[in-house]
Amino acid sequence: MGLLAFLRQLFCDECPPEVDSAVEAVAAARAEQDIDAFLKTQAARTPPPSSGNVHFSIRKKRPEELAPEKEDWFGVSSELSAEVQAKAGPVGLAAARHRVPGSPLGISFASELRRLVGERFAGRASWVYRAAHVSRQAYSAIISDENHRVARGTALALAFALHLSEAEAEQLLRKAGFSLSDSLLADVIYRCCLRHGVVSLDTLNRLLAKYRCVPLP
Secondary structure, three states: OOHHHHHHHHHOOOOOOOOOHHHHHHHHHHHHHHHHHHHHHHHHHOOOOOOOOOOOOOOOOOHHHOOOOOEOOOOOEOOOOHHHHHHHHHHHHHHHHOOOOOOOOOOOHHHHHHHHHHHHHOOOHHHHHHHOOOOHHHHHHHHHOOOOOOOHHHHHHHHHHOOOOHHHHHHHHHHOOOOOOOOOHHHHHHHHHHHHOOOOHHHHHHHHHHOOOOOOO
């Protein structure tokens, strides 16, 4: 290893590798095509406005038609099975209440994040949190606490920084209790970008801004 390469590795180890601009441009163009196709489909399904007056009647449900949700003394829906509640314990029940169906309680978001960083970036966590625009303190708080509540935007940013596929990103999001919608425009943009290999948050945010969606921080 030459001196220049050694110094670059020594002082730039915390900097993530540069994204191939040509590959990123192709991925963004393909994602944009999918987004436009989705918008055209949605526009075709939208019925034209009626020229006449439309009257709506709203009937209030009778008390016997209402099915109030039962809650236990932890404030958790009784829809959670006894087995899930036993595994979660008093501390984890609050988090379990916000999990999407099918999200296992065995592997936490922090554990999955550490595994992915180790497998994909040889443990160089600085590459990941810098690419995700996450501070070192925030990243340390995430991986050091198995019960840490991760914000949805942070989980999405980490998924892109890890270069995950659409299926892998959805699996990671489920660990944090989130999912991607098939009808919300912002979520469709996330899906299209993940599907075609967009990894830069700058590219993602440009597409979000183009379609008037809130960019990731």
